[in-house]
Amino acid sequence: MCSPILEVSGLHTHYGASHILHGINFSIKAGECISLMGRNGMGKTTTIRSIFGLTPATRGRIRVLGNDVTTLSPHSIARMGLGLVPEGRQIFPDLSVKENLTMTARPGLDGSWAWTLERVLQTFPPLAARLSNMGNQLSGGEQQILSIARALMTNPQLLVLDEATEGLAPLVRKKIWSVIQQVKETGITTIIVDKDVDTQLKVSDKSIVLVKGRVAFSGDTSELVANPDVHIQHLSV
Amino acid sequence: MDFATFLIQILNGVQYGFTLFLVASGLTLIFGIMGIINLAHGAFYMVGAYLSFWLFGITESLWIAILIGLPIMIVFGYAIERLAISLLYKRDHLYQVLLSYGLILVLNEMQKILWGSDFNSVPVPDALSISIPMGNQEYPVYRLFVSLVCMVIASSMYIIISKTRLGMMIRAGATHREMTQALGINISRIFAIVFSLGAALAGFSGMIDAPLSSVYPGMGDYILIISFVVIVIGGIGSVKGAFVGAMLVGLADTFGKILLPEFSSMVIYALMALILLWRPQGLFGRPT
Ligand SMILES: Nc1ncnc2c1ncn2[C@@H]1O[C@H](COP(=O)(O)OP(=O)(O)O)[C@@H](O)[C@H]1O
Ligand SMILES: [Mg+2]
Numbered sequence: 001m002c003s004p005i006l007e008v009s010g011l012h013t014h015y016g017a018s019h020i021l022h023g024i025n026f027s028i029k030a031g032e033c034i035s036l037m038g039r040n041g042m043g044k045t046t047t048i049r050s051i052f053g054l055t056p057a058t059r060g061r062i063r064v065l066g067n068d069v070t071t072l073s074p075h076s077i078a079r080m081g082l083g084l085v086p087e088g089r090q091i092f093p094d095l096s097v098k099e100n101l102t103m104t105a106r107p108g109l110d111g112s113w114a115w116t117l118e119r120v121l122q123t124f125p126p127l128a129a130r131l132s133n134m135g136n137q138l139s140g141g142e143q144q145i146l147s148i149a150r151a152l153m154t155n156p157q158l159l160v161l162d163e164a165t166e167g168l169a170p171l172v173r174k175k176i177w178s179v180i181q182q183v184k185e186t187g188i189t190t191i192i193v194d195k196d197v198d199t200q201l202k203v204s205d206k207s208i209v210l211v212k213g214r215v216a217f218s219g220d221t222s223e224l225v226a227n228p229d230v231h232i233q234h235l236s237v
Numbered sequence: 238m239d240f241a242t243f244l245i246q247i248l249n250g251v252q253y254g255f256t257l258f259l260v261a262s263g264l265t266l267i268f269g270i271m272g273i274i275n276l277a278h279g280a281f282y283m284v285g286a287y288l289s290f291w292l293f294g295i296t297e298s299l300w301i302a303i304l305i306g307l308p309i310m311i312v313f314g315y316a317i318e319r320l321a322i323s324l325l326y327k328r329d330h331l332y333q334v335l336l337s338y339g340l341i342l343v344l345n346e347m348q349k350i351l352w353g354s355d356f357n358s359v360p361v362p363d364a365l366s367i368s369i370p371m372g373n374q375e376y377p378v379y380r381l382f383v384s385l386v387c388m389v390i391a392s393s394m395y396i397i398i399s400k401t402r403l404g405m406m407i408r409a410g411a412t413h414r415e416m417t418q419a420l421g422i423n424i425s426r427i428f429a430i431v432f433s434l435g436a437a438l439a440g441f442s443g444m445i446d447a448p449l450s451s452v453y454p455g456m457g458d459y460i461l462i463i464s465f466v467v468i469v470i471g472g473i474g475s476v477k478g479a480f481v482g483a484m485l486v487g488l489a490d491t492f493g494k495i496l497l498p499e500f501s502s503m504v505i506y507a508l509m510a511l512i513l514l515w516r517p518q519g520l521f522g523r524p525t
Contacts, residue, residue, distance in 0.1 A: 052419050078421035090416040094408040103405040104420040154421060 003066035005030045005158050005189050006051065010060035013043075013050045013213075020046045021213040023060065028206075030157070033184050034191045035200040035221060037235055038210035044193045045087050047210070048162055052084055053077045065157070081109045083156030087163045087193075089147040093136035097127055100135050100146055101153050108155035114186070115152040123182060124149050141172035148179060158189045165194055177203075197235050201225055209234050238495070241372025246491050252380050254487025255387030259442035260460055261467040261479040262394065263435025269474025270411045271428050273322055274333050277340035279461025281436045285310055285443025287348055290357050290452040299362045303444050307437060314436025318429050326428070345455060354454050359447040383445050390438070391480060398476060407431060411474060463490075466505055470512050472522025481520055 004027040013021040021043050028034055036044050049055040051062055053074040062070045064080045078084070092100050101120060107113050121128040124145050130138060138146060144164055151159055161180065165173040177199055184190055184203065194200050201207070207224045209217035217230045224230060238246075264278045288309060292302035321340065325333050360366070361379045368375035398404040406427050410417045418424050443456075450456070467486050471478025486505050493504030518524050 054415050054419060073423075073425075074415070074418035075421050075423045078419055084416075084419045086416060086419065090413050092409040092416070093412055095405055099405050103402065103409060104422060106421065150420070 003063070004028055005065060006191075007063040007066075008047070008051065008060070009063075011047070011050060011057050011062065012059035013046055013055055014058050015046075015055065019213070021050065021057075024210070024213070024215055026208050026215060026218050028158070028189060028191070030189055031187055032189055032206055033204045034189075035204035035207040036191050036193045036210070037197065037200065037207060038216075039234070042210040043213040044210055045162055046213075048084070048086075048160055048191070048193070051077075051160070052082065078154065079106075081155075081157035083151035083154050083159045085144075085147045085151050085159065085161040085164055087166070089140075089143045091135040091138065091143045091146055091150075093134065095135055096131065097133050097135065097138070097146060098131045100150050101127075104150070105153040106155060109157060113155060115155050117153070120149045120153060124179065141168050141175065144168065144172075144176055145179060148176075148183065152183065152188075156188065158191070159183065160191045160193075162193045163195065164192070165196060239372065241374050245371060245374060245376055246495060247488070248376060248380065248384070250488035250491035251484065252384045252387075252487070253491060254484040255384050255391070256442050256446050257460070257463060257467050257487055258391060258480055258483035259387060260439045261464040261471075261483050262391075262476050263438045264464050265468040265471065265474055265476060265479045266407070266431055267435050268468070270407055270431055271322075271326065272330075273325070273432075274330055274337065275322070275432075275435075276334060276337040276461065277317070277344065278337075278435070278439055279457035279459075279464065280341045280344040281310070281314065281439035281457070282443040282446075282460050283348065283455070283457030284313065284344060285440030286447045286450075286452045286456060287352055287443075288440065289444035289447045290359050291352065293359050293447075299359060299444075299448065303441070306444055307441060310437040310440030311433050313440070314433035315429055317436065318432035322432060323425065323428070326425075341457070344457075348454060357452040359452060361448040379448060383449070386445060390441075394476065403427075403430070463505070466509050468519075470509050470519055472516075472519030474523070475519070475521035478519055478521030 007027040009025050011021050011024040012019070024047055036047065038044055046055060050057045053069070053072055057070055060070070061068060064077065064082065067080065069077045069080060095103065101117060105117070126142055126145060127149055130142060135143070135146070148161070148164065164180065165176045168176065180192065181203065192200055192204060201221055201224065204221045206219065207217065207221045208215060209230060211234050216234050217224060260278065260282050264275065267273050267275050267278070285306065288306040289299060289302045292305050293299055296302055317340070321336060325336055365379040365382050368377050398407060406417065406422055410424055410427055414424060463486060467482040468479055470485060471480070471482030485508065489504050489508045494501040497504060512520065
């Protein structure tokens with residue numbers, strides 16, 4: 001009777017008059033790692049914004065653990081166990097690193113603290129040295145790590161990472177991927193959006209490919225890898 | 238100017254600055270966090286002053302009047318936010334300006350219906366209606382008391398904003414509203430709290446100020462304009478800026494009246510113009 005952790009059905013989303021998503025369907029089971037793929041402007045961020053209620057769906061249903069969240073406000077959706085690492089990091093510049101981490105720290109839905117401040121600092125040592133710095137004093141890579149750590153401190157069931165390696169130097173990128181790998185190994189369900197398709201295909205169990213607001217492929221990542229047509233047509237730049 | 242006069246003017250300027258700060262800090266927080274231009278903020282100051290006048294008439298004690306008036310202001314601010322302001326968060330500033338201007342008209346009209354158009358006064362409480370000698374002059378203790386109370390409030394605000402979770406949410410919401418929500422914070426509750434506390438601060442300012450200035454129709458209009466000058470000087474959205482701006486305006490206005498009596502009404506605007514030429518975003522504002 002285990003309902004999917006996230007179920008999106010017939011999702012349509014508009015920005016004002018522009019119709020961006022045209023009936024997106026997919027469903028994610030607990031523990032899976034999903035690649036949400038597609039070229040620039042295909043609707044990945046919009047899908048994520050709709051899931052979090054930031055740009056509410058104009059049609060369709062979004063369910064989290066079986067509960068309909070389509071019309072809930074963003075904070076209620078987040079409190080159903082969703083953690084967001086948004087495009088552009090969105091670190092709070094006027095909060096210290098410690099405040100960025102603790103402001104929204106809370107136990108998971110089952111009441112347990114899988115991620116505490118200590119564990120986060122052990123996992124991400126660069127943050128430990130910067131606790132009293134303000135958010136805007138960090139480098140891009142540090143901000144990205146902080147953004148991931150901040151989401152983990154809400155002890156989510158589902159972690160969504162939108163372009164977590166964007167705009168970072170290759171070495172920092174590698175570091176972020178190893179962080180993502182670490183997080184994935186803890187068993188948290190993850191949705192990953194990234195420009196680095198190769199690494200994405202290596203890390204994920206399942207893949208969803210968006211083309212102009214529609215799902216062009218949805219299935220096991222191994223299937224996508226074995227199907228170079230989709231790959232070349234919709235993903236290569 | 239002898240030293241006693243100079244000292245007295247400093248004290249007056251600081252006290253005026255504190256009064257302005259109580260009004261301007263709410264105005265700047267409401268704009269900075271909620272993105273709302275609340276023209277009715279000065280009217281909250283007037284409502285506070287009239288509440289203290291009315292409740293003093295009933296209770297014959299300014300202290301009890303304030304004790305009853307303060308919760309009334311909080312509820313009043315909360316109601317205005319829920320019933321009116323909250324409908325306009327997603328709208329253009331023009332709608333907010335129109336709505337809050339409408340609120341001024343309604344509040345001014347209600348003030349006339351309830352209390353008439355006379356100038357009224359509230360006496361200084363007995364315990365504080367003494368003066369202390371300063372050189373060959375005297376200084377009223379009540380003014381010192383007002384400054385002291387405001388100092389306590391300003392320090393509490395500093396502590397709330399810099400040390401508490403509510404303060405973190407206020408700082409986070411001011412720059413990244415959506416992200417704050419996406420992390421599980423009910424931003425509309427934060428807005429309601431900030432707005433009603435802002436209204437209460439403005440109202441409180443009107444209450445303790447009532448024995449110093451008279452209580453009269455339209456008294457909120459002037460303080461609103463000066464408060465805008467304060468927050469523009471300090472940088473919109475910055476409470477620290479509102480504090481420094483309020484002190485600068487309080488002192489400039491007080492000394493302007495003595496040193497440049499014929500230009501006194503222009504002094505603070507000249508100050509604002511100079512500061513904006515130097516720092517267009519205000520002293521503590523973020524460059525846009
Ligand atoms: N705020 C917005 N207003 C109007 N159109 C937008 C807005 N944000 C994105 N879009 C448009 O929506 C489409 C999908 O964008 P997005 O979801 O950000 O794509 P992706 O994340 O896949 O790169 C694009 O065509 C983009 O131009
Ligand atoms: Mg995107």
